[in-house]
Amino acid sequence: MNKxxxxxxxFLVLPVLVLVAFSAVIPLMTVVNYSVQDTFGxxxxxxxxxxxxxxxxxxxxxxxxxxxxxxxxAIILAIEVPLGxxxxxxxxxxxxxASLCLVLMSLPLLIPWNVVGTIWQIFGRVDxxxxxxxxxxxxxxxxxxxxxxxxxxxxxxxxxxxxxSLVALLAYAGLQSIxxxxxxxxxxxxxxxxxxxxxxxLPKMQGVLxxxxxxxxxxxxxxxxxxxxxxxxxxxxxxTFLSIDLVKMALGQFDLGPAxxxxxxxxxxxxxxxxxxxxxxxxxxxxxxx
Amino acid sequence: MDWMAWTLPTAIFFGVIALLLLTFTVLAIRFPxxxxxxxLRIETTRGDRLFITLLGSAFINLAWLGLVGADQWxxxxxxxxxxxxxxxxx
Numbered sequence: 001m002n003k004x005x006x007x008x009x010x011f012l013v014l015p016v017l018v019l020v021a022f023s024a025v026i027p028l029m030t031v032v033n034y035s036v037q038d039t040f041g042x043x044x045x046x047x048x049x050x051x052x053x054x055x056x057x058x059x060x061x062x063x064x065x066x067x068x069x070x071x072x073x074a075i076i077l078a079i080e081v082p083l084g085x086x087x088x089x090x091x092x093x094x095x096x097x098a099s100l101c102l103v104l105m106s107l108p109l110l111i112p113w114n115v116v117g118t119i120w121q122i123f124g125r126v127d128x129x130x131x132x133x134x135x136x137x138x139x140x141x142x143x144x145x146x147x148x149x150x151x152x153x154x155x156x157x158x159x160x161x162x163x164x165s166l167v168a169l170l171a172y173a174g175l176q177s178i179x180x181x182x183x184x185x186x187x188x189x190x191x192x193x194x195x196x197x198x199x200x201x202l203p204k205m206q207g208v209l210x211x212x213x214x215x216x217x218x219x220x221x222x223x224x225x226x227x228x229x230x231x232x233x234x235x236x237x238x239x240t241f242l243s244i245d246l247v248k249m250a251l252g253q254f255d256l257g258p259a260x261x262x263x264x265x266x267x268x269x270x271x272x273x274x275x276x277x278x279x280x281x282x283x284x285x286x287x288x289x290x
Numbered sequence: 291m292d293w294m295a296w297t298l299p300t301a302i303f304f305g306v307i308a309l310l311l312l313t314f315t316v317l318a319i320r321f322p323x324x325x326x327x328x329x330l331r332i333e334t335t336r337g338d339r340l341f342i343t344l345l346g347s348a349f350i351n352l353a354w355l356g357l358v359g360a361d362q363w364x365x366x367x368x369x370x371x372x373x374x375x376x377x378x379x380x
Contacts (some may be wrong), residue, residue, distance in 0.1 A: 026294070029294065029300075029304060030293075030294045030295065032300055032303070032304075033294055033295045033296055033297060033300045034295060036297060036299065036300060037295060037297065039295075043292060043293065043295070045295045045297075047297060050355060050362065053352065053355055054355055054356075054359065057352065057355055057356035058356070265352065268345070268348050268349065268352070271345060272345060272349075275341070275345065279332055283332055283333075286333075
Protein backbone atom coordinates (compact mmCIF):
# COMPACT_ATOMS: atom_id res chain seq x y z
CA MET A 1 0.00 0.00 0.00
CA ASN A 2 1.30 3.41 -0.91
CA LYS A 3 1.16 5.99 1.81
CA UNK A 4 0.79 9.62 0.87
CA UNK A 5 3.27 11.76 2.69
CA UNK A 6 1.41 14.48 4.48
CA UNK A 7 3.06 16.65 7.10
CA UNK A 8 -0.03 18.72 7.86
CA UNK A 9 -0.51 16.88 11.16
CA UNK A 10 2.42 18.89 12.53
CA PHE A 11 0.10 21.90 12.66
CA LEU A 12 -1.85 20.09 15.37
CA VAL A 13 1.22 20.43 17.58
CA LEU A 14 1.20 24.20 17.22
CA PRO A 15 -1.10 24.95 20.22
CA VAL A 16 1.27 23.00 22.50
CA LEU A 17 4.25 24.87 21.10
CA VAL A 18 2.56 28.20 21.71
CA LEU A 19 1.59 27.18 25.24
CA VAL A 20 5.08 25.94 26.13
CA ALA A 21 6.65 29.05 24.62
CA PHE A 22 4.31 31.25 26.62
CA SER A 23 4.66 29.42 29.93
CA ALA A 24 8.23 28.16 29.83
CA VAL A 25 10.50 29.25 27.00
CA ILE A 26 9.87 33.01 27.11
CA PRO A 27 10.09 33.22 30.94
CA LEU A 28 13.31 31.19 30.78
CA MET A 29 14.74 33.56 28.16
CA THR A 30 13.85 36.46 30.45
CA VAL A 31 15.71 34.76 33.31
CA VAL A 32 18.78 34.46 31.07
CA ASN A 33 18.49 38.18 30.29
CA TYR A 34 18.18 39.03 33.99
CA SER A 35 21.18 36.88 34.88
CA VAL A 36 23.65 39.15 33.09
CA GLN A 37 22.19 42.42 34.37
CA ASP A 38 21.52 44.34 37.55
CA THR A 39 18.32 46.14 38.40
CA PHE A 40 17.04 48.46 41.10
CA GLY A 41 13.42 48.08 40.00
CA UNK A 42 11.39 50.22 37.64
CA UNK A 43 12.36 47.93 34.76
CA UNK A 44 15.77 49.61 34.51
CA UNK A 45 18.65 47.27 33.86
CA UNK A 46 22.43 47.67 33.86
CA UNK A 47 24.86 45.29 32.20
CA UNK A 48 26.73 43.10 34.68
CA UNK A 49 28.17 40.42 32.40
CA UNK A 50 29.14 37.19 34.14
CA UNK A 51 29.54 38.92 37.50
CA UNK A 52 26.62 37.14 39.20
CA UNK A 53 27.72 33.72 38.02
CA UNK A 54 31.26 34.46 39.19
CA UNK A 55 30.01 35.70 42.55
CA UNK A 56 27.77 32.68 43.09
CA UNK A 57 30.39 30.16 42.04
CA UNK A 58 32.64 31.59 44.74
CA UNK A 59 29.91 32.05 47.34
CA UNK A 60 29.87 29.75 50.32
CA UNK A 61 26.13 30.29 50.62
CA UNK A 62 25.32 28.52 47.37
CA UNK A 63 27.77 25.65 47.84
CA UNK A 64 26.47 25.13 51.39
CA UNK A 65 22.88 25.02 50.13
CA UNK A 66 23.93 22.59 47.39
CA UNK A 67 25.73 20.45 49.97
CA UNK A 68 22.68 20.36 52.23
CA UNK A 69 20.49 19.57 49.24
CA UNK A 70 22.65 16.64 48.13
CA UNK A 71 22.89 15.36 51.71
CA UNK A 72 19.12 15.53 52.06
CA UNK A 73 18.52 13.65 48.79
CA ALA A 74 21.14 11.02 49.68
CA ILE A 75 19.67 10.43 53.15
CA ILE A 76 16.04 10.14 52.03
CA LEU A 77 17.03 7.79 49.18
CA ALA A 78 19.07 5.64 51.56
CA ILE A 79 16.01 5.29 53.79
CA GLU A 80 13.08 5.27 51.37
CA VAL A 81 14.38 2.77 48.81
CA PRO A 82 15.25 -0.13 51.18
CA LEU A 83 12.20 0.64 53.33
CA GLY A 84 9.93 0.77 50.28
CA UNK A 85 11.25 -2.58 49.04
CA UNK A 86 10.84 -4.08 52.51
CA UNK A 87 7.23 -2.89 52.72
CA UNK A 88 6.46 -4.16 49.20
CA UNK A 89 7.92 -7.58 50.00
CA UNK A 90 5.69 -7.87 53.06
CA UNK A 91 2.46 -6.67 51.50
CA UNK A 92 -0.27 -9.27 50.84
CA UNK A 93 -0.17 -10.49 47.24
CA UNK A 94 -3.92 -10.67 46.57
CA UNK A 95 -7.37 -10.45 48.10
CA UNK A 96 -9.05 -7.93 50.37
CA UNK A 97 -5.95 -7.13 52.43
CA ALA A 98 -3.92 -6.39 49.30
CA SER A 99 -6.50 -3.84 48.16
CA LEU A 100 -6.73 -2.30 51.61
CA CYS A 101 -2.94 -2.03 51.83
CA LEU A 102 -2.80 -0.36 48.41
CA VAL A 103 -5.39 2.23 49.40
CA LEU A 104 -3.72 2.95 52.74
CA MET A 105 -0.31 3.22 51.09
CA SER A 106 -1.64 5.68 48.53
CA LEU A 107 -3.10 8.04 51.12
CA PRO A 108 0.06 10.02 51.96
CA LEU A 109 0.71 10.51 48.24
CA LEU A 110 -2.62 12.29 47.85
CA ILE A 111 -1.92 14.94 50.50
CA PRO A 112 -0.66 18.27 49.16
CA TRP A 113 2.84 19.36 50.18
CA ASN A 114 1.82 22.34 52.26
CA VAL A 115 -0.68 20.22 54.19
CA VAL A 116 2.01 17.62 54.91
CA GLY A 117 4.22 20.45 56.11
CA THR A 118 1.50 21.82 58.36
CA ILE A 119 0.69 18.37 59.78
CA TRP A 120 4.32 17.84 60.76
CA GLN A 121 4.77 21.39 61.93
CA ILE A 122 2.01 20.88 64.48
CA PHE A 123 2.81 17.19 65.17
CA GLY A 124 6.35 18.11 66.19
CA ARG A 125 5.52 21.07 68.43
CA VAL A 126 6.41 20.54 72.06
CA ASP A 127 3.40 22.46 73.42
CA UNK A 128 0.51 21.06 71.34
CA UNK A 129 1.99 18.40 69.03
CA UNK A 130 1.67 14.71 69.86
CA UNK A 131 5.20 13.80 68.75
CA UNK A 132 6.91 16.81 70.30
CA UNK A 133 4.98 16.51 73.53
CA UNK A 134 5.60 12.77 73.88
CA UNK A 135 9.33 13.11 73.21
CA UNK A 136 9.48 15.93 75.72
CA UNK A 137 7.73 13.81 78.35
CA UNK A 138 10.15 10.96 77.67
CA UNK A 139 12.94 13.36 78.51
CA UNK A 140 14.30 13.60 74.97
CA UNK A 141 15.27 17.13 74.06
CA UNK A 142 13.50 17.87 70.80
CA UNK A 143 12.86 21.30 69.34
CA UNK A 144 12.98 21.62 65.58
CA UNK A 145 12.95 25.40 65.68
CA UNK A 146 16.18 25.62 67.64
CA UNK A 147 18.07 22.38 67.29
CA UNK A 148 19.78 21.58 64.00
CA UNK A 149 19.57 17.79 64.45
CA UNK A 150 15.88 17.89 65.40
CA UNK A 151 15.10 20.06 62.37
CA UNK A 152 16.89 17.66 60.02
CA UNK A 153 15.31 14.61 61.65
CA UNK A 154 11.86 16.19 61.26
CA UNK A 155 12.22 17.07 57.57
CA UNK A 156 13.70 13.66 56.78
CA UNK A 157 11.07 11.67 58.69
CA UNK A 158 8.39 13.84 57.07
CA UNK A 159 9.69 13.09 53.59
CA UNK A 160 9.98 9.39 54.41
CA UNK A 161 6.40 9.44 55.72
CA UNK A 162 5.17 11.21 52.60
CA UNK A 163 7.04 9.36 49.87
CA UNK A 164 8.08 5.86 50.96
CA SER A 165 4.66 4.73 49.70
CA LEU A 166 5.63 5.69 46.18
CA VAL A 167 8.72 3.46 46.26
CA ALA A 168 6.71 0.69 47.92
CA LEU A 169 3.91 0.85 45.35
CA LEU A 170 6.36 0.83 42.43
CA ALA A 171 8.32 -2.05 43.95
CA TYR A 172 5.04 -3.89 44.60
CA ALA A 173 4.05 -3.47 40.93
CA GLY A 174 7.45 -4.89 39.95
CA LEU A 175 7.01 -7.86 42.29
CA GLN A 176 3.50 -8.60 41.02
CA SER A 177 4.79 -8.92 37.47
CA ILE A 178 7.11 -11.84 38.32
CA UNK A 179 5.57 -15.09 37.03
CA UNK A 180 5.08 -17.89 39.56
CA UNK A 181 7.33 -20.18 37.55
CA UNK A 182 10.40 -18.32 38.86
CA UNK A 183 9.44 -18.98 42.48
CA UNK A 184 8.64 -22.63 41.70
CA UNK A 185 12.06 -23.07 40.08
CA UNK A 186 13.67 -21.46 43.12
CA UNK A 187 11.77 -23.83 45.42
CA UNK A 188 12.94 -26.86 43.42
CA UNK A 189 16.51 -25.59 43.76
CA UNK A 190 15.89 -25.06 47.48
CA UNK A 191 16.99 -21.46 47.20
CA UNK A 192 17.04 -19.49 50.44
CA UNK A 193 14.79 -16.46 50.95
CA UNK A 194 17.79 -14.17 50.48
CA UNK A 195 18.74 -15.88 47.21
CA UNK A 196 15.18 -15.58 45.88
CA UNK A 197 15.36 -11.87 46.64
CA UNK A 198 18.86 -11.39 45.27
CA UNK A 199 18.53 -13.40 42.05
CA UNK A 200 14.83 -13.20 41.17
CA UNK A 201 13.04 -10.32 42.83
CA LEU A 202 15.75 -7.66 42.74
CA PRO A 203 16.69 -8.10 39.05
CA LYS A 204 13.00 -8.16 38.09
CA MET A 205 12.39 -4.96 40.05
CA GLN A 206 15.36 -3.17 38.51
CA GLY A 207 13.30 -1.14 36.02
CA VAL A 208 10.70 0.15 38.47
CA LEU A 209 13.33 0.76 41.14
CA UNK A 210 15.26 2.89 38.69
CA UNK A 211 12.11 4.95 38.11
CA UNK A 212 11.54 5.19 41.87
CA UNK A 213 15.11 6.28 42.63
CA UNK A 214 15.21 8.87 39.88
CA UNK A 215 11.75 10.24 40.68
CA UNK A 216 12.57 10.53 44.35
CA UNK A 217 15.93 12.09 43.62
CA UNK A 218 14.42 14.72 41.33
CA UNK A 219 11.57 15.49 43.71
CA UNK A 220 13.79 15.77 46.76
CA UNK A 221 16.29 17.86 44.83
CA UNK A 222 13.59 20.41 44.09
CA UNK A 223 11.85 20.22 47.48
CA UNK A 224 10.55 23.54 48.75
CA UNK A 225 7.14 23.60 50.42
CA UNK A 226 7.48 20.98 53.15
CA UNK A 227 10.71 22.18 54.81
CA UNK A 228 9.63 25.77 54.23
CA UNK A 229 6.39 25.23 56.15
CA UNK A 230 8.02 23.24 58.96
CA UNK A 231 11.32 24.99 59.58
CA UNK A 232 11.36 27.96 57.22
CA UNK A 233 14.93 26.96 56.36
CA UNK A 234 16.11 27.19 59.96
CA UNK A 235 17.42 27.03 62.58
CA UNK A 236 19.86 29.50 61.07
CA UNK A 237 20.38 28.07 57.61
CA UNK A 238 20.38 24.42 58.69
CA UNK A 239 17.53 23.31 56.43
CA THR A 240 17.85 25.99 53.75
CA PHE A 241 17.87 23.87 50.63
CA LEU A 242 18.53 25.20 47.13
CA SER A 243 14.97 26.22 46.29
CA ILE A 244 14.42 27.88 49.67
CA ASP A 245 17.66 29.83 49.25
CA LEU A 246 16.66 30.80 45.72
CA VAL A 247 13.29 32.15 46.82
CA LYS A 248 14.96 34.08 49.66
CA MET A 249 17.33 35.63 47.16
CA ALA A 250 14.72 36.42 44.50
CA LEU A 251 11.72 37.47 46.54
CA GLY A 252 13.16 38.22 49.99
CA GLN A 253 16.15 40.29 48.94
CA PHE A 254 14.82 41.10 45.47
CA ASP A 255 18.26 40.41 43.98
CA LEU A 256 16.93 39.52 40.56
CA GLY A 257 20.31 39.29 38.81
CA PRO A 258 22.01 36.85 41.23
CA ALA A 259 18.75 34.93 41.66
CA UNK A 260 18.46 34.54 37.88
CA UNK A 261 22.05 33.27 37.70
CA UNK A 262 21.30 30.92 40.61
CA UNK A 263 18.15 29.60 38.88
CA UNK A 264 20.05 28.97 35.67
CA UNK A 265 22.72 26.91 37.43
CA UNK A 266 20.02 25.05 39.36
CA UNK A 267 18.17 24.50 36.09
CA UNK A 268 21.32 23.12 34.43
CA UNK A 269 21.78 20.55 37.19
CA UNK A 270 18.11 19.53 36.91
CA UNK A 271 18.41 19.37 33.13
CA UNK A 272 21.46 17.12 33.41
CA UNK A 273 19.73 14.79 35.84
CA UNK A 274 16.55 14.73 33.73
CA UNK A 275 18.60 13.82 30.69
CA UNK A 276 20.31 10.98 32.57
CA UNK A 277 16.86 9.86 33.79
CA UNK A 278 15.43 9.91 30.27
CA UNK A 279 18.44 8.13 28.76
CA UNK A 280 18.55 5.41 31.39
CA UNK A 281 14.80 4.80 31.09
CA UNK A 282 14.72 4.60 27.30
CA UNK A 283 17.75 2.29 27.29
CA UNK A 284 16.18 0.00 29.89
CA UNK A 285 13.00 -0.11 27.80
CA UNK A 286 14.97 -0.96 24.68
CA UNK A 287 16.88 -3.69 26.49
CA UNK A 288 13.63 -5.19 27.77
CA UNK A 289 12.19 -4.93 24.27
CA UNK A 290 9.30 -2.65 25.27
CA MET B 291 9.49 43.38 24.64
CA ASP B 292 10.95 45.82 27.17
CA TRP B 293 9.88 43.69 30.09
CA MET B 294 12.15 40.86 28.88
CA ALA B 295 15.18 43.12 29.42
CA TRP B 296 16.97 42.12 26.23
CA THR B 297 20.67 42.76 25.71
CA LEU B 298 22.67 42.32 22.54
CA PRO B 299 24.85 39.44 23.88
CA THR B 300 21.85 37.43 25.11
CA ALA B 301 20.04 38.11 21.81
CA ILE B 302 23.08 36.77 19.92
CA PHE B 303 23.20 33.78 22.30
CA PHE B 304 19.57 32.85 21.63
CA GLY B 305 19.97 33.63 17.93
CA VAL B 306 22.83 31.13 17.68
CA ILE B 307 20.82 28.45 19.52
CA ALA B 308 17.77 29.07 17.30
CA LEU B 309 19.98 28.89 14.22
CA LEU B 310 21.53 25.62 15.44
CA LEU B 311 18.08 24.11 16.04
CA LEU B 312 16.92 25.24 12.61
CA THR B 313 20.05 23.85 10.92
CA PHE B 314 19.67 20.50 12.65
CA THR B 315 15.98 20.32 11.76
CA VAL B 316 16.76 20.96 8.11
CA LEU B 317 19.59 18.42 8.26
CA ALA B 318 17.26 15.82 9.80
CA ILE B 319 14.71 16.37 6.99
CA ARG B 320 17.20 16.50 4.13
CA PHE B 321 19.56 13.78 5.35
CA PRO B 322 17.68 11.32 7.55
CA UNK B 323 19.98 9.17 9.69
CA UNK B 324 19.92 6.06 11.81
CA UNK B 325 20.95 6.40 15.44
CA UNK B 326 24.41 5.10 16.35
CA UNK B 327 26.01 3.88 19.54
CA UNK B 328 29.19 5.61 20.70
CA UNK B 329 31.44 5.61 23.75
CA LEU B 330 28.58 6.38 26.12
CA ARG B 331 27.00 3.11 24.92
CA ILE B 332 23.69 4.84 24.24
CA GLU B 333 22.02 5.35 20.90
CA THR B 334 22.32 8.94 19.75
CA THR B 335 21.11 10.95 16.79
CA ARG B 336 22.56 14.24 15.61
CA GLY B 337 19.97 16.07 17.75
CA ASP B 338 21.00 14.12 20.87
CA ARG B 339 24.62 14.95 20.21
CA LEU B 340 23.74 18.63 19.85
CA PHE B 341 21.93 18.50 23.20
CA ILE B 342 24.89 16.78 24.90
CA THR B 343 27.19 19.39 23.36
CA LEU B 344 25.14 22.37 24.51
CA LEU B 345 24.56 21.03 28.01
CA GLY B 346 28.22 20.07 28.39
CA SER B 347 29.29 23.48 27.08
CA ALA B 348 27.24 25.20 29.77
CA PHE B 349 29.06 23.19 32.44
CA ILE B 350 32.45 23.80 30.79
CA ASN B 351 31.79 27.55 30.83
CA LEU B 352 30.73 27.49 34.48
CA ALA B 353 33.75 25.38 35.45
CA TRP B 354 36.07 27.78 33.62
CA LEU B 355 34.47 30.77 35.33
CA GLY B 356 34.72 29.13 38.74
CA LEU B 357 38.19 27.63 38.45
CA VAL B 358 40.11 29.92 36.07
CA GLY B 359 38.00 33.07 36.11
CA ALA B 360 39.68 35.11 33.39
CA ASP B 361 39.43 35.03 29.57
CA GLN B 362 36.10 33.34 29.14
CA TRP B 363 36.74 33.06 25.39
CA UNK B 364 39.17 30.18 26.02
CA UNK B 365 36.24 28.28 27.51
CA UNK B 366 34.45 28.69 24.19
CA UNK B 367 37.45 27.18 22.36
CA UNK B 368 37.35 24.29 24.86
CA UNK B 369 33.62 23.91 24.11
CA UNK B 370 34.30 23.72 20.37
CA UNK B 371 36.88 20.96 20.95
CA UNK B 372 34.34 19.21 23.18
CA UNK B 373 31.68 19.59 20.46
CA UNK B 374 33.95 17.99 17.84
CA UNK B 375 34.69 15.13 20.26
CA UNK B 376 30.99 14.58 21.00
CA UNK B 377 30.02 14.54 17.33
CA UNK B 378 32.93 12.23 16.53
CA UNK B 379 32.74 9.67 19.34
CA UNK B 380 29.42 9.84 21.21
